[in-house]
Amino acid sequence: MAKPIAGPEIEKLIQLLAKLPGLGPRSARRAALHLVKRREQLLAPLSAAMDEALRTVTVCSNCGNIDTRDPCTICSDPARDQSTVVVVEDVSDLWALERAKALNAAYHVLGGVLSPLEGVGPEDLSIDRLVERVADGGVKEMVLAVNATVEGQSTAHYIMDRIEGLDVRVTRLAHGVPVGGELDYLDEGTLSAAMRARTSV
CATH class of the missing domain: 1.10.8.420 (RecR Domain 1)
Known part of the structure; x- marks a missing residue:
């Protein structure tokens, strides 16, 4: 030593x-x-x-963002389109999309992705809260902005299974986001283009 x-x-x-x-x-x-x-x-x-x-600093009880208020500044903003919810893995992804000014929508932070090898299951993420938000009826579109990794895509499929039958349009980022890429490392132009070209799932 x-x-x-x-x-x-x-x-x-x-x-x-x-x-x-x-x-x-x-x-x-x-x-x-x-x-x-x-x-x-x-x-x-x-x-x-x-x-x-x-x-x-505290965690927003509605979306999972971190802020000095609860609900956070984004959730409290009346100018936001609360009928569109962008689902991200982590707060850093939310911040990346906000820097890109990609969409004036609400967010939902999962707190990670499903990973059986690392012992991360649905109960470890805020998926139940997301399903509640959609089931309440105010969400018209859910944008799955998870990373293009195996775990990210598995998480997206699990979420789609959970909300099956609910009246919500589900979209995802366009394939301009590279496979294996992470949102926090992408430039603002790529993020904006991917958000504009989102497609139905």
Whole structure:
């Protein structure tokens, strides 16, 4: 086991940063050193922002988005077309579609995809809440904007089975979204084109 090169407080900061997506131990050390060197300009404001987020950020009970209010800003927006619901895997996908300004609709965040190998079943996702929203009668179109992966498509088929018989039009993103691609990594133009060219399932 390697000897620590800094005090326990800095080592703890490095270990926590290393748990973030895209940051390994080496990147975490560089980030920690950068933050510590710029305590007043970066570390203090970051600490305050994280504390504020911990106290105020919540999950929308309607759609699963994260915001500082419940229902979230999108669900509360009267200018939104609440009759169209875009179903996404994660909040990052919702944010990607919002950046693209692809559709002025409501959303539903599943919280992942079905994955028997990883032990993720229907009860682990917010599929029941989605079915409730559709069954209530206000949803006229449901856009399945899940990733074009095997798990994403399996989840889409499961959802279609669950809403069979309900009065809702089901569409999906056009095939301009590459197979195996993830929404969060696509550019805004591709997302907008895919949303405009959505097709019936």
